[in-house]
Amino acid sequence: MKETSVLCLLYQKNITAESGQDVVLPCRVPSNKTIRAVKWSRADLAKEYVLLYRDDQLDQDNQHPSFKNRVDLQDRQMKDGNMSLILKNVTIDDGGSYNCNIFNGETRSWESINTVSLTVSGQTGGDKQDGxxxxxxxxxxxxxxxxxxxxxxxxxxxxxxxxxxxxxxxxxxxxxx
The missing domain is CATH 1.20.5 (Single alpha-helices involved in coiled-coils or other helix-helix interfaces)
Structure with a gap:
């Protein structure tokens, strides 16, 4: 079994939140890994992603529109291998399975680190201003x-x-x- 598969099993997590809350989806790798990029994705978004961080900045080129200006890394410096995702103002539409991947500089390949399942209860669509x-x-x-x-x-x-x-x-x- 590869190290990444073990990490995936160890870090599989279920998170529950109320609509309107900010949520942190956890993701960590051993600090000895050479991380060139971090990508958070969801299978239902096809080629678009939730967040892509590379070259010390967020890349919004193929980011799904519903996540623009609502996501960030908890620590952009990724100290101690922390690549947790902050998702702001969650809605029921945000519920689903999120994958944390890194681009490993040593192997020059993408590695799946963990999967986080998010369940959101409350109103749909995030139209909180309507009450x-x-x-x-x-x-x-x-x-x-x-x-x-x-x-x-x-x-x-x-x-x-x-x-x-x-x-x-x-x-x-x-x-x-």
């Missing part, structure tokens, strides 16, 4: 009920005034013809 759906529905229903109550009260009042005016008029047989 929770329950609050919106609750306020909308309350507004409709308030309008219905005001309209009902106005109709009741008009009906009462009509009855009051009718009771003040003399009976038909006493009215002038």
């Amino acid at each position: 929770p759906v329950g609050l919106i529905v609750g306020l909308s229903v309350s507004a409709v009920l308030l309008v219905a109550a005001v309209v009902g009260f106005l109709i009741y009042r008009k009906h009462k005034q009509q009855q009051s005016q009718d009771s003040h008029q003399p009976p038909v047989e006493f009215q002038p013809v």
Whole structure:
């Protein structure tokens, strides 16, 4: 068994988060490895990736649009082999299996280090500015009920005034013809 396979088994991890939280997906390699690049990917993104760090900078050329400006390495200097991924403001759409890979400078090849499974609970799409759906529905229903109550009260009042005016008029047989 290769060293990378053992690392993959040891570091396979399940992370659970709430929508809107920032999450750290762990990834470490032995500090004696010569790391030329780090790539975080997901199988469902095809050729696009979550994050690619090489030449001391983030490479956004083939980064999936949903991850732009939301991901970074926990430590860009990768001290102690730390290549953990920070994923900001997670949504349900971020849930899935993430792969941490390095480009090994000694073997000049990509090596899979570990897989992290992320489960996110909460709202979809990350539209936090719209507020929770329950609050919106609750306020909308309350507004409709308030309008219905005001309209009902106005109709009741008009009906009462009509009855009051009718009771003040003399009976038909006493009215002038």
